Amino acid sequence: xxxGILGATGTAGLEFVRALTGHPWFEITELYASAKSVxxxxxxxxxxxxxxxxxxxxxxxxxxxxxxLDNISSGIDLLCSALPSDVAKDVEGECAVHTPVVSxxxxxxxxxxxxxxxxxxNADHYKALELxxxxxxxxxxxxxxxxxxVGLVMSLYPLLHTVGINKVIxxxxxxxxxxxxxLIQKWKSQKKAELPTPLEGEVPLETVNVxxxxxxxxxxxxxxxxxxxxxxxILGSYHDSLFIPNILRVDCSCVRVPTLYGxxxxxxxETTENCSAETVKLLWEQYNVLWNEKYGxxxxxxxxxxxxxxxxxxxxxxxxxxxxxxxxxxxVEKTVFSNGIKYQVLSNNTKKGAAKGMIQVAEYLxxxxxxxxx
Numbered sequence: 177x178x179x180g181i182l183g184a185t186g187t188a189g190l191e192f193v194r195a196l197t198g199h200p201w202f203e204i205t206e207l208y209a210s211a212k213s214v215x216x217x218x219x220x221x222x223x224x225x226x227x228x229x230x231x232x233x234x235x236x237x238x239x240x241x242x243x244x245l246d247n248i249s250s251g252i253d254l255l256c257s258a259l260p261s262d263v264a265k266d267v268e269g270e271c272a273v274h275t276p277v278v279s280x281x282x283x284x285x286x287x288x289x290x291x292x293x294x295x296x297x298n299a300d301h302y303k304a305l306e307l308x309x310x311x312x313x314x315x316x317x318x319x320x321x322x323x324x325x326v327g328l329v330m331s332l333y334p335l336l337h338t339v340g341i342n343k344v345i346x347x348x349x350x351x352x353x354x355x356x357x358x359l360i361q362k363w364k365s366q367k368k369a370e371l372p373t374p375l376e377g378e379v380p381l382e383t384v385n386v387x388x389x390x391x392x393x394x395x396x397x398x399x400x401x402x403x404x405x406x407x408x409x410i411l412g413s414y415h416d417s418l419f420i421p422n423i424l425r426v427d428c429s430c431v432r433v434p435t436l437y438g439x440x441x442x443x444x445x446e447t448t449e450n451c452s453a454e455t456v457k458l459l460w461e462q463y464n465v466l467w468n469e470k471y472g473x474x475x476x477x478x479x480x481x482x483x484x485x486x487x488x489x490x491x492x493x494x495x496x497x498x499x500x501x502x503x504x505x506x507x508v509e510k511t512v513f514s515n516g517i518k519y520q521v522l523s524n525n526t527k528k529g530a531a532k533g534m535i536q537v538a539e540y541l542x543x544x545x546x547x548x549x550x
Contacts (some may be wrong), residue, residue: 500527
């Protein structure tokens with residue numbers, strides 16, 4: 177199956193390239209990016225910082241010539257989009273007229289005829305893609321969730337369908353890579369800079385929101401709203417051409433921390449039925465078996481979807497479990513409140529939470545015959 181990648185020279189786009197290189201079902205045939213990259217090879221088009229990370233890619237990929245977003249072929253079987261959301265709204269819509277699109281962007285995520293897909297959680301929501309034909313499209317757009325939403329939703333799903341959930345409170349500690357290549361480069365440059373240390377008085381505006389060791393950015397714009405809205409949509413149902421959001425009460429606080437990969441979250445859950453920490457861990461393990469039976473044949477699926485640990489997850493050591501496609505849970509405990517469970521969960525924001533997670537969605541759609549070669 178022929179694959180094209182939109183935004184191929186950015187951090188998220190290169191994750192699509194990595195996920196598809198050597199893929200047994202899909203073949204990269206076209207790469208697209210902004211005007212400044214047109215006519216260059218992948219290696220030439222990438223920034224210096226990103227270029228240092230390309231050593232794992234074969235020369236055949238590094239030597240591919242990048243084309244412009246105004247020259248996208250209609251002969252491709254599937255397009256993978258890692259475009260900025262403001263650009264994606266127009267470009268993805270134009271592409272869907274003739275070609276299916278899987279996307280890491282939020283451009284169409286909240287439209288009434290668009291599912292937000294996580295393979296293990298709501299694969300059946302793909303049926304909503306048929307509704308998009310009413311737009312006059314021969315293709316469709318299937319976006320994934322915000323990367324912060326992934327670990328939360330995947331850890332909640334087994335509990336929701338067994339012991340039930342009344343409400344959730346989550347705090348996330350999100351890595352720098354979740355902000356894209358610009359933030360990664362800014363972080364690396366700030367790490368080398370000698371920033372002033374205010375000892376008293378008001379902090380100068382120019383020193384606020386710097387992503388350096390020892391600092392935390394306490395607010396990520398619109399992130400909390402996205403997590404709340406997406407969690408309800410993904411964990412809801414799709415029936416009679418309508419998405420019915422779950423009535424689950426969700427609140428969260430999202431901050432940025434100086435870690436390169438992995439989104440770490442603490443989660444407090446009020447379950448409908450009283451259950452122990454051991455029951456929660458057992459339910460996760462049971463769903464590992466179920467998910468392996470249903471999706472284990474997909475090339476991007478990990479052998480174990482949830483790694484249940486007795487210790488706390490740690491981004492440096494655990495973010496790439498299962499090739500970055502597993503979530504890692506730990507420190508599961510009862511709370512002092514009735515029917516309360518708390519735990520920690522870690523997910524890889526650049527793999528499962530972005531490009532590789534959407535390749536897995538494409539694999540599922542291909543395996544059931546919904547995604548077809550032209």
